Amino acid sequence: MRCAAAKPGFAPLKSRCGARVHVPRRSLAMLEAKGLAAIRGERLVFRDISFRLERGGALVLVGPNGAGKSSLIRLLAGLTPPAAGEFVWDGENALDDPPLHATRLCFVGHMDAIKPGLSVAENLGLDRKRQRENVLTALASVDLERFADLPARLLSSGQRRRLALARLALSDAPLWLLDEPTTGLDASSVRRLEANIAAHRDRGGMVIAATHLPLDLPGAIPFDLAKAAA
């Protein structure tokens, strides 16, 4: 992963739009959900969700369809407000400052958000602000580099998923939020994702993943949303 030159006491981060910012290193210390609740369509989906995650930590959200896994991930991404509770980042309410919060995370949701008219490499920002070398490194992280110049509309569904996951390699954000990241992936791509997550955690990053499929994240905290269903 590409990082800006070290700055004592600070960590280089990029926002979802790619802008580089520096935040105090202590901001990477810990996140905590305190009594979170979510309402979707006027229905209370879950309540009293509490957990802590420290540097290098992982949380795996499980639960049946409709339990609220995606709703929780969207809430943690700052895309929907909590009905109750707090999401605390190093002692501060994480959602108080949405632009700052956006710099802390890289979110890969259900939708791959791929532009079919662009090439695979252009979908990762080539020709806008990213160097080809960095884009190819990100594509290599999901074994797609040989498709760099192919129109993205020609990718298979599993390859599209891998392209969406390649964005993780271009992000310095400490928190990865992954919603069903293995959907459509073959076995070797799942192993590669697990290795990429392990490397991110080794660097002190954190991951929260919702999944129905086995995902081997050593030491991850399992969190069953069914138990928090309202």
Ligand SMILES: Nc1ncnc2c1ncn2[C@@H]1O[C@H](COP(=O)(O)OP(=O)(O)OP(=O)(O)O)[C@@H](O)[C@H]1O
């Ligand atoms: N935009 C929305 N408007 C109304 N209700 C919604 C909306 N999004 C989700 N819901 C409802 O919220 C509940 C939780 O949905 P969510 O997608 O978070 O579940 P999930 O655990 O991720 O499910 P799955 O395993 O099927 O992906 C469901 O009952 C769903 O119908």
